[in-house]
Every structure is written in C-alpha cells, then in structure tokens.
Amino acid sequence: MKIGITSDLHTDVTPLNTRILPYIVEAAEKADLDLFILAGDLSPDLLELAKILTAFTESSLQCPKLFVPGNHDIWVIKHPHVTSEQKYRAIAEICRECDFHPLDAEPFVQETVGFCGTIGWYDYSFRRKKYNISTERYASKQLLGSIWNDVRYAKWEGTDSEVAQQFEVKLQGQIDSIKDIVSQIIVTVHHVPFQECVVYRGELSWDFFSAFMGSRRLGEICLEEPLVTHVLFGHTHFPMQQQIADVRAICSPIGYLYESPTQGLLSYAKERLTCFEI
Secondary structure, eight states: OEEEEEBOOOTTTOHHHHHTHHHHHHHHHHTTOSEEEEOSOSOSSHHHHHHHHHHHHTSSOOSOEEEOOOTTTTOOOSOTTSOHHHHHHHHHHHHHHTTOEETTTSOEEETTEEEEEEOOOOOSTTSOGGGOOOHHHHHHTEETTEEOTHHHHOOOSSOHHHHHHHHHHHHHHHHHHHTTTOSEEEEEESSBOOGGGOOOOSOHHHHHHGGGSBOHHHHHHHHHOTTEEEEEEOSSSSOEEEEETTEEEEEOBOOOOSSOOTTOHHHHHHHTSEEEEO
C-alpha cells in the first residue's frame, strides 16, 4: 500500500499558497497512491476548505482520501458567535460531502491496516523549562509583542490542557476500537506528537511559541500501542522524517510561501508530498 501525506496548504495566507493547490493535486495524481492524507491547516474559511477538498475529489486521484483538521481550520474569524466545537463538527460533514473520510470522527480500515486520527492540541508540555515562564503567561499566548493567533480565533470550551486531553482520549478510543481487527495502525494528527520533532532555536520568543506545537501525551499514546508503526502530522512547517522508538514520524508541510520556491511550484509540491509504502 502506497500512502501520500501533506499538510499546511494555508491557501489563505499568500497568493503562492493559493497557486500551489493544482500542483499538489497533480503531484498526488501522478504518485499512484493507494491512500491520500491531508493533515490539516487548509483554510479558516469553510467554503475555501471545501474547495480544496473538492479539487482532490474531482481529480483523477481515485484512492481513499483522509483528513484531519488543523488549528487554522477551526479558527472562528467571520462569525464570532460560532464556537470551534461547532466548526469542528461542520468540517466533518464537509469532508463527507467532498468524499474525504473525516478521520477525527471515526477510524478508517483499508485491508488489514487501520488509520486513526485527531486534530490534537497543546498543553505546554513542550515548553522549555529553563525559561521559568508561568502557565498564565503561556495561556495568554503573548510574549515580547508577539501573539499566537489561537488566542484570538480558537474558541474552544475549556483550557488548552483540557482540550488537549479531550483529543488524546479520543485518539486512544479510536486505537482501542480497531486494534483487534487490524495488523497495523497509522496515526495522523495535526499537532506535533513528539518533542524530538519540535524545532527550538535557543531564542526566548521562538522557544516560547514552540510550547504550542503539541502535547507529549499524543506521542505516548502512539508509542504505547505496538501496532502503531507511523505517526503523520503537520503544524510545524519543517518537513521531517524521524524514527522515534518503533514509530516512524513524518511531517510533510507546504508552509507559508512568502517567496516563490527556487525549484518552481510543481517541484516544490512534489517534494512536500511524502509517499511511503507499507
């Protein structure tokens, strides 16, 4: 089975992020995939999100397609009376209408391989303790004049730790629900599951915001289940493949395209569609 993964298209951020979509679709079409996964952060606009999913559905990519949302996807910007929980549920329905399997809503089984997933969240467990910054400061998501925009637009009910735990419990439940009927499990989350995959720079401002990359428990759940062989994720805009104990961790994001890639959009799209076989 050949699987393709990409994430973080952010088509609302720059004109280049909008322009790269057909190239990503083309790269997926030509990869001869048996399964395709989008790991979140397409757009905060639901109409735009649906348009992106439809671009893959209306292509020649005929394999099953899975999706987990990212933090940008659940942002509430235009309709402040709407909660992120409501938007999160709406995204699952949009996925179904666009012929994508909403992996957050339920696991997916292909042959003897199970796929589980969740948006995940962060609980500050990836913070750098050497800075001795208070939990209250992390909760404010502001430091030295910079701000993490989730504080403005992510409208969850509960603290970050409570939201993170909610999605961790959900992921554990998915794994438990299929582990007796599959021979292998691949997990997709949007937020970073392993601290080894968090990029620190030794600079206070950068390292402060790295606390919002993900949660330690996300990764622990995957490592505790022997059937989990791969964990796919997005959120960080650094492509990477790392071996964490018995699990292969893969991140393959588009990221913010403020400048045109030197190799051109098509070559860049091919690079940021990571394919692997199981």
